[in-house]
Amino acid sequence: MAESLLSVEDLTIAFDGTNVVERLSFHIKAGETLALVGESGSGKSVTALGILNLLPPNATVAGTRRLNDSNLATLNTRQWNGVRGNQVGFIFQEPMTSLNPLHRVGRQIGETLRLHQGLSGQAARARTRVLLERVKLPRVDELMNAWPHQLSGGQRQRVMIAMAIANNPRLLIADEPTTALDVTVQQEILALLRELRDDYGMGLLFITHDLNLVRRHADRVCVMYHGREQETGSVKTVFDTPQTAYTRALLAAEPEGRPAPVPSAPPLLQAEQLSVSFARPRRGLFRAPPPAFEAVKPLDLTLRAGETLGVVGESGSGKTTLASAIMRLVTSRGAVTLGEARLDQLSGKALRRQRHRLQMVFQDPYGALSPRMPVFDIVSEGLRFHFPHLSRAEVSERVYQTLADVGLPESVAARYPHEFSGGQRQRIAVARAIIVEPELLVLDEPTSALDRSVQKQLIELLRTLQAKRGLSYLFISHDLAVVRAMAHRIIVLKDGEVVEHGNCADVLKAPRHAYTRQLVEAARLG
Structure with missing residues (x-):
């Protein structure tokens, strides 16, 4: 045309x-x-x-x-x-x-200007500054000297946009x-x-x-x-x-439905005054170290057996750090109790004996599975570690039954992760987690890399597994439509602090905090 x-x-x-x-x-x-x-x-x-x-x-x-x-x-x-x-x-x-990853942001944008416009030196730097301002990045001079890993996901995407529009x-x-x-x-x-x-x-x-x-x-x-x-x-x-x-x-593939009501049950997971901070590096040999960065400020939470607690907030709000603290993957302060076990007081073999009770499904189904192991070995690895008394036949039986539980046929057991779609890989990751019969499953953005139709299938699978096995979920997501379909209760994190919590439907329907209202408005929940 x-x-x-x-x-x-x-x-x-x-x-x-x-x-x-x-x-x-x-x-x-x-x-x-x-x-x-x-x-x-x-x-x-x-x-x-x-x-x-x-x-x-x-x-x-x-x-x-x-x-x-x-x-x-x-x-x-x-x-x-x-x-x-x-x-x-x-x-x-x-x-x-x-x-x-080996070049600073300013140099990478400058390379585009040098190749296509012949700019270099001060001219390229001046144009780079204009481009970064054009894509509404703050502290432009600081960002020009930053490495990609030092930027947030949104900032990196803005840098990519600046490079894409550099030559009009x-x-x-x-x-x-x-x-x-x-x-x-x-x-x-x-x-x-x-x-x-x-x-x-x-x-x-x-x-x-x-x-x-x-x-x-x-x-x-x-x-x-x-x-x-x-x-x-x-x-x-x-x-x-x-x-x-x-x-x-x-x-029609939008997440739909609501979680089944959870019966009255005692608390399974309790955190009291749980907090995480990271030391900042010294800026000089004789200078006092700067104050530690508080990734998660002291908070309390409770999760009952068979219940789903949604954790929402923007990147950098502390969602994954909170999950890592509960899983005892980072150093934290405060009490973390699973059933009768004080996890924060355990280490070494004592902590490893509790690991099968709480498992984690990660955000990226492509990076979470070993590319060198067939599905059978991936799914059975934790089972063989935590239940070494099982015979080979018993291990095989449990693997095939767990694959069936997540909607996968026995034939996938001999194949490798690269042979599967994103949704299938996430099902394999769920199978690896539930085969050791956990009581608590921590789900860290499990649907963010998936299509809406696949998200819908995974949500239905997780709800079915919860009803069948009595699982408790700590469900971390920035997608409020998915959280609404999964969670009974919700906590909203901003800068490591809980700004709102309560029944999921109530919070999303009538948010009280301005930050929660901003998230709900951006999601435009129907």
């Missing part, structure tokens, strides 16, 4: 002869946001990489790709280098893996730019992208699996399933009158 900034027609991408994207067509105008949506594996990211010729050598790309009436299929390597980072900016999903591109591709970010940070990042789009007149290709974000921030939407276009149209048309069963299923 002549008026289109980017026009894609009949795009087909194959790896070693197997099609992963088939005859996909869409267009983007200047100043417009097109959302490319679908579950993991639908071909969204591959489409973006294929448009820019960033796929590995075993990939073939067919179809028409035009940018500003230029045929991208005919470009040579030198011409591609002029397009990528210059006419087209790219924001990747995980900024920590996209930024060089006509098209910006944002691939899951808000995954695993807090709801408030999500809104800030997307509002910033919308503002930059309008100010620079860019086209924006927004890749996501979160339909709530699409509803609020996109003009048009293209729905993909297994590499094929399901439907394309304005956000209002597609959301109000979806034409395909798949789109209707996506729209």
Whole structure:
């Protein structure tokens, strides 16, 4: 289309002869946001990489790709280098893996300016400062000299955006730019992208699996399933009158339902005046050390048998540190009691004997499983450690039964983690945790890296396991829709301090604290 900034027609991408994207067509105008949506594996990211010729050598790309009436299929390597980072900016999903950990922030942005604009020295530094201010980062001079690991997730994403817009591109591709970010940070990042789009007149290709974000921030939407276009149209048309069963299923995949009422039961977990602080390094040999950083300020909490306690708050609020203190993975002050055992007074073998009673499921299903072990060994490792008297046959029986409990067939036992989807890996992680028959399961952002439809499946699985096994959950999340579907009670953390607590439904319906109201408004719970 002549008026289109980017026009894609009949795009087909194959790896070693197997099609992963088939005859996909869409267009983007200047100043417009097109959302490319679908579950993991639908071909969204591959489409973006294929448009820019960033796929590995075993990939073939067919179809028409035009940018500003230029045929991208005919470009040579030198011409591609002029397009990528210059006419087209790219924001990747995980900024920590996209930024060089060995270079400071200012140098990485300056490299983009040097390659495409020939700027160096003071000119590059001045432009870098302007870009960081443009993406609304504080303490710009300090951040220019910071390493990527010293920044929060939201700050790293803003640095990636600054790099992407450094050369005033006509098209910006944002691939899951808000995954695993807090709801408030999500809104800030997307509002910033919308503002930059309008100010620079860019086209924006927004890749996501979160339909709530699409509803609020996109003009048009293209729905993909297994590499094929399901439907394309304005956000209002597609959301109000979806034409395909798949789109209707996506729209219906929001976390739903509420946890079953918990029967009256004695407390299983109690924390009294629990706090965690970290020493700060000295700034000089003869200077007094600065005050310790209080990651978790003294707090009390109680969790009954069979109950779910939700812990919510932004990144840096102390959620994971609190979980680590309860698990006795970091040094803390205060009492932690599990049943009759004072965990804070135990160490060594005495603490290890209690470990099977409380288990943890981590946020990242990709990094939490050993890539060198088959599923059978991953799931059975804790069982063999805590119950060494079991025979090989008994171990096998328990492994297969636990896999069945989390909805996986026996055949997965011989396979390795890389052969599974994110949702399947998280089920394996849950199986590894529950096989040792814990009383308490600490779930640290277990759904943040998953599609909404997979999140819904995992929530239903966790509720089923809780009812069947009488498990107690400490459920940590920044996603209030998921917390509402899982938790009986909730505590809200801000800067390591509990600012609100109570019945989950009551707190989310009528929050009293301004910070909680901010979280609920950002989530826009229906």
